[in-house]
Amino acid sequence: EVQLVQSGAEVKKPGESLKISCKGSGYSFTNYWIGWVRQMPGKGLEWMGIIYPRDSDTRYSPSFQGQVTISADKSITTAYLQWSSLKASDTAMYYCARHDGGSGSYSYWGQGTLVTVSS
């Protein structure tokens, strides 16, 4: 069974750093891109970027380029999303999702990680 299990909720202060994770199982982790999606409170879905774990090829949405870093460790089948200096506006739910190269859709999603940034 394909599963993407994300790390737990985080509460951070502005200026702090953070790295959240997404562990894939039940499939060949290195054969599928993993994407990250932001959902701010009460708002819609926003595509942030995507990584190919086999070679760590990474693409970012222009809106998120330079704001976050996406990485992966194929040895432990885990993808990451990290911030070096959080802002209050980073408060959101973050989802990882497996990209199906053949269709271009996201067929499996993690349960989401809620990040709250508040002083």
Next chain:
Amino acid sequence: QSVLTQPPSVSGAPGQRVIISCTGTSSNIGAGYDVHWYQQRPGTAPKPLIYVNSNRPSGVPDRFSGSKSGTSASLAITGLQAEDEADYYCQSYDSSLGGSGVFGTGTKVTVL
């Protein structure tokens, strides 16, 4: 950031048919990129509903159907049921954003 426009809300009585539009441009849907649809119930992760314009994943009822034409796509729900009350998002890609993925603005479906 959303370059795909959806109506904020649609509603219908049980058993009725509702249609959600997803309007793009020549750099996304009109450029030939496929459209995918997701359903999101409150407090849960998005669930795949339609992929490659009109295909249903296993387990999705045939009450849901998708289509694409020109710079737009549509999701139709026939025989509306109470459990269909949720948010719906279209998704595609955009060449003007370097091939980045893009989501629609989202549509809230209310079952009256």
